[in-house]
Amino acid sequence: MKKQTNVRLLVATIGVGLLLLTGGCGSQKTAATSVEEQYIPVEVLPAAVQTLVETTNFSGKINSDQDLSLVPKMPGKVSSVHIQVGDKVSAGTVLFTLDTTDLQKAVDMASFGVRSAETNYQRTKEQIDLAKTNLERQQQLFAAGAISKAQLETAESQASETPLQLVQIQWDQAKVSLQQAQEGLGNAVMTAPAEGTVTAVNVKPGEMASSALPSVTLTQLNALNVTLNVPENIVNSLKVGEEAKVTIPSAEAQELTGRISNIAPAADARTMLYAIKVAIDNPEGKIKPGMFAKVEIATKSRSDVLAVNSEAIVTKNGKSLVYVVENEMAVEKEVTIGLDTGAKVEITKGLNSGEQVMIKGQTLVGQGSKVKIVGGSQS
Structure with a gap:
């Protein structure tokens, strides 16, 4: 009985030993597999020839080069205003008018002056025409010896057109005065010189409008x-x-x-x-x-330059580096950079077009690290 018990203990011991031996071999195999499968996941984009543009942001203020500040050509009291801020007007639209009482009086007086000057001109012309007719008779009498030289000279003086020229000048001046008065009356109506939107109205009925302040602004x-x-x-x-x-x-x-x-x-x-x-x-x-x-x-x-994403650049010890994937291994390359737009960086030296450049995971690798591409674009 004792012998059977010893045999059973020996068999149990051998079984446990075999089990432990088998388990130990399995653990070693799993560890070896884990070592073989270790890698760093990365994303890549190929270095490519492209055009880079660097932009700069500014802040500024909106304005219009076509602001029209309108003032009356002559000062006067405002009688009516026909627009308000925000109105859109076209060329010729009446904006406001000035009181025309004094301006109309000036026109009436100038018109009277023109009529008077014209009447004076006509009267003077008739007198000179008569004097010319008389001169012809006086010349005949002088030729016949019937009058003296002094009488002939008097007739010639009366027939001179110099007085007519003087009244002609007076008539022309009266016409100019009338034209100015009429223009003044016309300027009492302020109209829009061009299309625009009313952005300021600085006059009211009863107030004086002058050139000291723009009456209306159009934009x-x-x-x-x-x-x-x-x-x-x-x-x-x-x-x-x-x-x-x-x-x-x-x-x-x-x-x-x-x-x-x-x-x-x-x-x-x-x-x-x-x-x-x-x-x-x-x-x-x-x-x-x-x-x-x-x-x-x-x-x-920059046109036709080799460029990579700016995030691909890694700075170590004052050097600019990128990591590319070759045969599932990380390869470190020192590069020289040119224009940096913020999103893209120009590579002037150290990299070839088409190389798979890491854009994610590059800070976790070193020369020769085993990597696996899990994202990005390889073409």
Whole structure:
């Protein structure tokens, strides 16, 4: 009985040993497999030849080059105002009128002066015509010896046209005075010289209107511009006609496309900045002078250059590096960078077109690290 018990213990011991041996071998195999399958997941994009554009953002103010500040040609008391702020007017629309009482009196007096001068001219002409007829008779009598030389000279003096020339000048002057008076009367009615929107009305009935203050301001709102101020290191990179992206938050408008319409040839003496204007259309009239705008303008560009995403650049020990994938391994490459647009970076040296450049996971790898591409684009 004791012998059977010992045999059973021996069999159990051998079984446990075999089980432990088998389990140990399995663990070693799993660990080896884990080591073989270790890698760093990365995303890649191929280095490619493309055009890079660097843009700069500015803030500016909306205004109109076609603001018309209207003043009466002559001062006077306002009798009526026919418009208000916000009205859209066309050329010839009556804006306001001045009192015409004194102006009409001036016209009446000038008209009387013209009639008087004309009457004087006609009377003088008749007198000279009679004097010329008398001169012909006096000349015949003088030839016959019937009158003296002095009598002939008197007749010649009376027939002179000099007095007629003088009254002609007086008549012409009277006509000019009438024309001026009539123009003054006409100027009592202020009309719009062009199409526009009324943005200011500074006169009221009963008040005096003069050239000291614009009576009415008109603005053409369908075509406006943004005025910007740029530094000297940027102004020479801008060109008239170049496109610009314009955003006006207060107008709740979508991004607009404007064009540079003017570049100041000299800097402002106070700010040392150069004023430029970006023209924009305003077909819906939502944009108003005085609003602020954000403008994005291309200030640098490079064509046909090799470029990568800016996030691909890793800086180590003052060097610019990228990591590319070759045979599922990370390969470190030192590169020289050129234009940096923020999103893209120009590579001038150290990289070839088409190489798979890491854009994610690149900070986790080193030379020779085993990697696996899990995202991005490989072509």
